[in-house]
Amino acid sequence: MHCPFCQHADTQVLDTRVSEEGDSIRRRRRCPECDKRFTTYERIELVLPTIVKKDGSRQEYERPKLNASLMLALRKRPVSAEAIEAAVVRIEEKLLGLGVREVVSQRLGELVMRELKKLDKIAYIRFASVYRSFEDVDEFADLIKEVRPLRRAKRERGSSKE
Numbered sequence: 211m212h213c214p215f216c217q218h219a220d221t222q223v224l225d226t227r228v229s230e231e232g233d234s235i236r237r238r239r240r241c242p243e244c245d246k247r248f249t250t251y252e253r254i255e256l257v258l259p260t261i262v263k264k265d266g267s268r269q270e271y272e273r274p275k276l277n278a279s280l281m282l283a284l285r286k287r288p289v290s291a292e293a294i295e296a297a298v299v300r301i302e303e304k305l306l307g308l309g310v311r312e313v314v315s316q317r318l319g320e321l322v323m324r325e326l327k328k329l330d331k332i333a334y335i336r337f338a339s340v341y342r343s344f345e346d347v348d349e350f351a352d353l354i355k356e357v358r359p360l361r362r363a364k365r366e367r368g369s370s371k372e
């Protein structure tokens with residue numbers, strides 16, 4: 211780190227502290243050349259990828275939007291707000307894990323479907339029916355088939371576990 215006062219090539223770190231929120235590091239530095247002191251902050255950068263829609267337009271990722279679509283799919287279903295929030299966090303972690311600047315909306319849709327499938331089968335179908343364009347009817351039929359045996363199993367065993 212160059213000294214901002216005399217441009218000396220190296221500075222000495224006097225003190226290092228992690229912020230209360232734990233997301234940044236504060237360093238107190240001293241220039242051995244001019245003896246001036248200054249502080250630097252290092253922030254962990256977590257940038258979610260931009261969503262590329264089917265028509266090629268780009269949209270910033272917005273948590274409230276993702277949350278709203280999950281809530282809509284899960285309307286009147288027995289799933290807690292906490293479980294929805296946890297699903298949103300998992301989707302964000304996966305998006306961050308991709309390590310890319312842009313991601314196609316289909317990829318996001320798949321991540322949402324995977325979470326809904328775990329949370330609630332009805333919500334999964336609701337979302338999938340809106341999300342998938344149904345150009346392929348067989349695809350939807352497959353989806354129904356995927357869910358039916360599970361519902362039957364639920365009645366027999368009295369369990370919603372997969």
Ligand SMILES: [Zn+2]
Nearest residue numbers: 213216241244
């Ligand atoms: Zn200096």
